[in-house]
Amino acid sequence: MLETRINKMKTKETTDKELMIVVKAKYLIPNPDNCIENGAVAVKGTRIHHVGTFDEIKVPDEIDKIIDLGNAVILPGLINIHTHLDLTNLHNRIKPTTNFTHWVFQLVGSRIRWKEAEYNTSIEKGIKLSIESGTTTVADIANTEYSFSVLKKSPLRKVVYKEIIALNPDHAKDVLKKTQSELSAITTDDLFRIGLSPHAPYSVSKELYQAIAQFARETDTPVCTHIAETRDEIEFLTKGTGSFPTLLRQLRAIADNWQPPGLIPIQYLNETGIFSNRPILIHCNYVTDEEISLIKFSGASVAFCPRSHHFFGHTNHPFQKLLDNGINVGLGTDSLASNDTLSILDEMKFLSLHHAILPNTLLTMATVNGAKALGLESKTGQIKEGLQADLCGVGLSDTHTGNIYSQLFDAASKNIFTMVAGNICYHA
Numbered sequence: 001m002l003e004t005r006i007n008k009m010k011t012k013e014t015t016d017k018e019l020m021i022v023v024k025a026k027y028l029i030p031n032p033d034n035c036i037e038n039g040a041v042a043v044k045g046t047r048i049h050h051v052g053t054f055d056e057i058k059v060p061d062e063i064d065k066i067i068d069l070g071n072a073v074i075l076p077g078l079i080n081i082h083t084h085l086d087l088t089n090l091h092n093r094i095k096p097t098t099n100f101t102h103w104v105f106q107l108v109g110s111r112i113r114w115k116e117a118e119y120n121t122s123i124e125k126g127i128k129l130s131i132e133s134g135t136t137t138v139a140d141i142a143n144t145e146y147s148f149s150v151l152k153k154s155p156l157r158k159v160v161y162k163e164i165i166a167l168n169p170d171h172a173k174d175v176l177k178k179t180q181s182e183l184s185a186i187t188t189d190d191l192f193r194i195g196l197s198p199h200a201p202y203s204v205s206k207e208l209y210q211a212i213a214q215f216a217r218e219t220d221t222p223v224c225t226h227i228a229e230t231r232d233e234i235e236f237l238t239k240g241t242g243s244f245p246t247l248l249r250q251l252r253a254i255a256d257n258w259q260p261p262g263l264i265p266i267q268y269l270n271e272t273g274i275f276s277n278r279p280i281l282i283h284c285n286y287v288t289d290e291e292i293s294l295i296k297f298s299g300a301s302v303a304f305c306p307r308s309h310h311f312f313g314h315t316n317h318p319f320q321k322l323l324d325n326g327i328n329v330g331l332g333t334d335s336l337a338s339n340d341t342l343s344i345l346d347e348m349k350f351l352s353l354h355h356a357i358l359p360n361t362l363l364t365m366a367t368v369n370g371a372k373a374l375g376l377e378s379k380t381g382q383i384k385e386g387l388q389a390d391l392c393g394v395g396l397s398d399t400h401t402g403n404i405y406s407q408l409f410d411a412a413s414k415n416i417f418t419m420v421a422g423n424i425c426y427h428a
C-alpha cells in the first residue's frame with residue numbers, strides 16, 4: 001500500500017531547518033553529465049550540503065535522518081516551464097480536435113460558469129499531480145487571481161504569470177494599469193515569483209505588448225508569451241484571414257478595423273520590443289530559419305510541450321534545430337486540456353520513444369534549461385552544493401537491466417520522492 005503525503009511547507013519549514021537529511025538511492029544523477037552509483041545527497045535546511053557516494057558523505061553524528069529510496073535514481077527536481085494548472089479539471093472534458101481555434105472555443109465555453117471554488121479545486125489538483133510526478137518548479141499561467149492565491153500556499157517553487165488579453169489597441173494603457181494594480185496586492189517569497197504573460201499575437205495588440213515589455217523591464221518582471229503555435233496564427237498575422245478572425249468575432253474580441261501586421265510571428269514579436277526582456281517563447285511550432293536567428297540573437301528561451309504538440313497534430317517540432325543553434329529549450333506539459341498527465345518525466349519518456357535524442361539532452365531540457373529559462377539557475381536545476389535542495393527520486397523497475405537512462409525512461413519507472421527547498425513534499 002502506498003502512502004502519499006503532501007506536506008504543507010509552512011508547517012515543516014521550522015522543524016526541518018536545522019536538520020541534516022541524507023537522501024540515498026542506487027543511482028544519483030546530480031546533473032546531466034554525471035551519474036554516481038550508490039549516490040546520496042546531504043540536505044541541511046533548505047540547501048544542498050554535500051553530494052557524492054553514500055560512503056563519502058556518511059558522517060553518522062551529523063545526520064538526523066536517512067531516507068533510502070532503494071532501487072531508484074535521484075535527479076534534480078524537474079522543471080515544468082509551461083502549464084495552466086487551472087485547466088486540470090478539464091481533462092477529457094474537451095472533445096479531441098486538431099483544430100486549434102475549435103479547441104479554444106470549447107475551452108472558453110467549458111469554464112464560462114466556473115467560480116472561485118471550481119478554479120481552486122482545479123489548481124489544487126494540478127499542484128498535487130505536479131508534485132507527485134517529481135516536478136519541483138512550475139511556470140504557470142494565471143487566468144484568474146485564484147492561481148496566485150492557491151499556488152502561493154503550495155510547497156512548489158513557482159513563477160506565476162498573469163495572463164493578459166486585449167486585442168483592441170485603445171485598451172492597452174487601461175489593461176496594463178489594471179494589471180499593475182492587481183499585481184501590487186500580491187506578496188512574493190523565496191519560492192514564489194510573479195511574471196506577465198501577454199497571451200498571444202492573436203489576442204494581444206502590438207501596443208499592449210510594447211507597454212508590457214517596458215513595464216516588465218523597469219520592474220525586472222519575467223515575461224512569457226504563446227507564439228508561432230499554429231499555421232492559422234501565421235495566416236492571421238500575415239494576411240488577416242483564416243479561422244482566427246472568425247473565432248475572435250464570435251468572442252467579440254476583435255475590432256472591425258483591425259489590420260494584420262503582415263509579418264510572421266517571431267518577426268512581429270521582434271517589432272514589439274519584447275525580445276529585450278529575454279522572454280519564454282511558448283511553443284514555436286512553426287518557425288523559419290530567419291526566425292530562429294532572431295530568437296538566438298535575443299537570448300529568449302523556448303518552451304516545448306511535446307505531448308500537447310502531438311495532441312494538436314503538429315509535426316516536426318524544431319527543438320533539435322533550436323538546441324543546435326544554442327537556443328535554450330525547456331520542457332512544459334501545457335494543461336490537461338491537451339495532455340494526459342502533468343509529468344515532465346512522461347514528456348521525457350515520450351521524446352525518448354519518438355525521437356533520436358540523447359538522454360542527457362532530455363534531462364538537460366527538463367532541469368538545467370528550465371531553470372535558466374526562469375532565471376533560477378543560481379537556485380535550482382542541478383544537485384550541487386549550495387543550491388536549493390530541489391530533488392526528485394524516480395523508482396526503477398526491478399526487472400529492467402539496461403543502462404540507467406533506459407531504466408529511467410522505461411514505461412515502468414515512476415516518481416516516488418519530491419523535495420523542494422529541503423521540504424519533503426511527497427514520499428510514496
Ligand SMILES: [Zn+2]
Nearest residue numbers: 084226282334
Ligand atoms: Zn499555454
